[in-house]
Amino acid sequence: MTQPTTVTADESALVAAFEARIAAGESIEPKDWMPERYRRQLIRMMSQHAHSEIVGMLPEGNWITRAPSLRRKMSLIAKVQDEAGHGLYIYCGTETLGVDRHELVEQLLDGRAKYSSIFNYPTLSWADMGVIGWFVDGAAIVNQTILAKASYGPYARAMVRICKEENFHKRQGYEICATLANGTPAQREMLQDAVNRFWWPSLMMFGPSDTDSPNSAELLKWRVKRKTNDELRQRFINLTVPQAAAIGVTLPDPDLKFNAETNNWDFGEIDWDEFFQVIGGNGPCNRERIAARQQAQDEGEWVRAAATAHASKQHRTVQAA
Amino acid sequence: MMVQQTTPEAAVSGVTTAAELNVAGTRGPSFGEPIVEYLLRLGDDRLILGHRLSEWCGHGPILEEDIALANIALDLVGASSMLLGLAGELEGKDRDADALAFFREGVQYRNALIVELPRGDFGFTIMRQFLFDAYSVVTLDALASCGHAGLAAIAAKSLKEDKYHLRHSSEWVVRLGDGTEESHNRVQASLNELWRYTGELFERDTIDEAVAAVGITLDRDALHAKWESIVNDVLQRATLTIPEKTVMASGGRRGRHTEHLGHLLSVMQSVARAHPGATW
Amino acid sequence: MAASVKDSPNDISSNGKDTDGQWSLWEVFTQPGKGAPHEHAGSVHATDAEHALQNARDVYARRGEAVSIWVVPADVIVASAPGDAGPFFDPGNDKAYRHPQFYKVPRGVRVF
Numbered sequence: 236m237t238q239p240t241t242v243t244a245d246e247s248a249l250v251a252a253f254e255a256r257i258a259a260g261e262s263i264e265p266k267d268w269m270p271e272r273y274r275r276q277l278i279r280m281m282s283q284h285a286h287s288e289i290v291g292m293l294p295e296g297n298w299i300t301r302a303p304s305l306r307r308k309m310s311l312i313a314k315v316q317d318e319a320g321h322g323l324y325i326y327c328g329t330e331t332l333g334v335d336r337h338e339l340v341e342q343l344l345d346g347r348a349k350y351s352s353i354f355n356y357p358t359l360s361w362a363d364m365g366v367i368g369w370f371v372d373g374a375a376i377v378n379q380t381i382l383a384k385a386s387y388g389p390y391a392r393a394m395v396r397i398c399k400e401e402n403f404h405k406r407q408g409y410e411i412c413a414t415l416a417n418g419t420p421a422q423r424e425m426l427q428d429a430v431n432r433f434w435w436p437s438l439m440m441f442g443p444s445d446t447d448s449p450n451s452a453e454l455l456k457w458r459v460k461r462k463t464n465d466e467l468r469q470r471f472i473n474l475t476v477p478q479a480a481a482i483g484v485t486l487p488d489p490d491l492k493f494n495a496e497t498n499n500w501d502f503g504e505i506d507w508d509e510f511f512q513v514i515g516g517n518g519p520c521n522r523e524r525i526a527a528r529q530q531a532q533d534e535g536e537w538v539r540a541a542a543t544a545h546a547s548k549q550h551r552t553v554q555a556a
Numbered sequence: 557m558m559v560q561q562t563t564p565e566a567a568v569s570g571v572t573t574a575a576e577l578n579v580a581g582t583r584g585p586s587f588g589e590p591i592v593e594y595l596l597r598l599g600d601d602r603l604i605l606g607h608r609l610s611e612w613c614g615h616g617p618i619l620e621e622d623i624a625l626a627n628i629a630l631d632l633v634g635a636s637s638m639l640l641g642l643a644g645e646l647e648g649k650d651r652d653a654d655a656l657a658f659f660r661e662g663v664q665y666r667n668a669l670i671v672e673l674p675r676g677d678f679g680f681t682i683m684r685q686f687l688f689d690a691y692s693v694v695t696l697d698a699l700a701s702c703g704h705a706g707l708a709a710i711a712a713k714s715l716k717e718d719k720y721h722l723r724h725s726s727e728w729v730v731r732l733g734d735g736t737e738e739s740h741n742r743v744q745a746s747l748n749e750l751w752r753y754t755g756e757l758f759e760r761d762t763i764d765e766a767v768a769a770v771g772i773t774l775d776r777d778a779l780h781a782k783w784e785s786i787v788n789d790v791l792q793r794a795t796l797t798i799p800e801k802t803v804m805a806s807g808g809r810r811g812r813h814t815e816h817l818g819h820l821l822s823v824m825q826s827v828a829r830a831h832p833g834a835t836w
Numbered sequence: 837m838a839a840s841v842k843d844s845p846n847d848i849s850s851n852g853k854d855t856d857g858q859w860s861l862w863e864v865f866t867q868p869g870k871g872a873p874h875e876h877a878g879s880v881h882a883t884d885a886e887h888a889l890q891n892a893r894d895v896y897a898r899r900g901e902a903v904s905i906w907v908v909p910a911d912v913i914v915a916s917a918p919g920d921a922g923p924f925f926d927p928g929n930d931k932a933y934r935h936p937q938f939y940k941v942p943r944g945v946r947v948f
Contacts, residue, residue: 264918266915266917266918267918268918289619292613292614292622293614296613296614296615299610299611299613300607300610300611300823300824301823301824301826301827302827303658303827303828303831303834303836304654304658304828304836305603305633305636305637305640305653305654305657306637306654306836307836308610308633309630309633309634309637312610312613312626312629312630312633313626313630315613315614315626316613316622316623316626316627316630316898317898319613319614319616319619319622319623319626320623320895320898322619323619323620323623323878323880323895324878326619327861327878327879327880330861330879335858336619336858336881337858361827361836393878396878400899411836414835414836418831418834418835419831419833419834421831421834422831422834527614527615530615531614531615531616531617534615534617534677534678535616535617535618535621535678536617537736537738537739537742538617538618538621538678538679538732538739539617539618539859540735540736540738540739541731541732541735541736541738541739542731542735542859542883542887543735543859543883544735544736544739545730545731545732545734545735545883546731546883546884546887548734549884550884618859618881619881620880620881620882620891620894620895621891623891623894623895623898624890624891624894627894627898720893723890724890727886727887727890731883731887
């Protein structure tokens with residue numbers, strides 16, 4: 236991706252000043268001048284992030300009604316609710332860039348906007364609630380801790396709030412896993428199966444290798460991103476391997492080996508064909524996820540219209556009085 | 557479930573003239589001490605309604621409302637957990653709240669029928685919530701100062717939450733009732749359907765009389781009057797009308813439920829029951 | 837760019853419905869404890885003030901983070917422009933006499 240070809244002299248001075256501010260670690264606020272591409276990249280990235288939170292409610296929401304204890308039921312509701320909240324925070328942040336949430340939701344529903352590939356995998360057992368919390372939220376935290384230092388103020392502030400709240404997500408997930416690991420043979424088997432299904436898709440969450448990631452360089456330069464996909468992925472793996480060992484589950488990668496030279500855990504080849512299939516709309520649950528969001532949107536239409544109509548009636552009454 | 561053409565007061569005896577939908581027998585299995593049964597009624601109402609609300613999670617009409625419904629669901633399940641916990645303690649058979657929630661059959665559930673009905677559209681959910689919230693607020697308000705210390709403490713805590721629930725559901729009833737023509741018609745239809753389940757909320761039976769011995773003496777008539785005043789006020793603001801000559805349904809307090817409860821429980825209890833004795 | 841500040845900030849009639857059918861935007865300020873200042877927490881969509889308050893309560897006070905909430909229609913907030921930053925704020929930078937460190941106090945004396 237390249238810069239627009241026609242840049243006026245005025246604008247190039249503005250761009251230089253803008254980039255100098257970013258290089259100096261300043262944060263960019265909604266009304267500050269920013270290059271149009273920065274604005275568009277932010278809208279793309281932030282709305283993708285918000286959509287991921289919203290679509291991410293579905294695979295876990297799928298098990299709320301079946302949670303096996305009241306405590307688990309409450310923490311799962313609270314967690315899925317937090318995802319709605321996080322989606323909302325990020326949508327609000329995106330709205331400061333002059334685009335309505337309404338418009339962003341349309342983009343999600345008609346397929347113009349993307350969301351995290353992980354949520355297109357089905358949740359097949361209760362253990363998935365544990366493994367999603369552990370892997371998926373673990374991966375999200377690795378990502379978001381870095382994004383809390385992003386250059387755009389509203390995004391960074393939303394991330395700070397989200398990171399604070401999400402701490403419980405990963406812990407509750409890992410706690411579920413640890414409990415299953417200490418449970419009956421059937422529970423242990425359920426756990427290992429969920430780990431087997433979610434490990435690779437979780438690694439894919441960080442996105443393609445930087446050499447194949449079209450947006451990375453520009454996002455890094457503008458400090459919309461602060462670390463590369465590969466760096467974040469490696470960090471996640473390094474954190475997770477000992478956690479898996481601690482509860483006696485096997486990560487499904489025969490090539491996983493500690494590399495004393497780099498201090499990293501080396502890992503096997505990721506199936507990027509699968510990733511691009513899922514991103515391209517052909518994952519196991521893409522259609523169901525969007526259909527569920529579309530249904531909520533359609534069935535909510537009369538409710539939203541009613542609230543609007545009521546408020547304007549009230550307003551007229553107040554004015555007439 | 558049974559259908560009675562009665563005012564709530566007439567149900568005091570717990571014996572009814574069986575009507576067309578009657579199931580043989582007047583009462584499901586009982587739970588020993590009346591206070592246990594009493595707590596189960598309160599706990600089951602909140603568990604089942606919380607469960608129904610949680611079905612909205614991820615499917616609400618707008619993000620803000622998704623979050624609001626989840627908050628209410630959390631409060632209700634939280635209250636049920638305390639009430640069932642206390643019921644289990646007093647029962648003395650080593651059953652905790654989870655054992656009571658996940659390992660009882662439908663006929664052993666003591667919730668009112670209104671809470672087990674499927675969630676319907678958002679208007680149905682809100683109207684049911686409003687009718688229940690108003691009932692819950694007047695009831696918990698009375699229970700918060702009852703002579704049973706354990707129950708009074710739970711009631712006082714839940715009352716604060718439920719007052720907010722009532723504020724939330726009242727506002728929505730008004731918005732939907734006095735919104736568009738479509739919303740008015742939808743929510744009026746929900747009210748018509750739900751009204752027959754409201755009589756059960758103020759029924760009195762032998763359990764209510766028996767718990768007087770442990771300091772719980774509610775004046776159901778007075779509560780009913782307070783409830784009516786809240787309901788009338790909000791429905792009037794919402795331009796909605798209460799259906800006339802409704803035959804009231806009844807049975808939940810005695811374990812005589814609608815068919816919906818069985819399906820709800822078969823989902824809710826599926827994981828817990830597939831692994832008896834497991835910890836989660 | 838941030839186009840949320842409209843030409844007529846007092847036009848309350850725009851509340852409730854935006855041009856595209858979306859509920860209007862309200863900024864939310866929460867007070868974390870009694871006596872603390874209200875701070876910007878984020879925003880919500882809502883149709884009227886009571887609705888905005890309830891939504892703000894559910895979204896921004898789920899963990900008991902607030903003892904009080906303000907909601908303000910986003911389009912009535914008047915903000916200084918970034919271009920004004922110099923003339924608006926620089927003049928305050930060189931007035932050292934507004935700060936206590938400007939004043940000398942005999943050694944060893946506690947003024948407060």
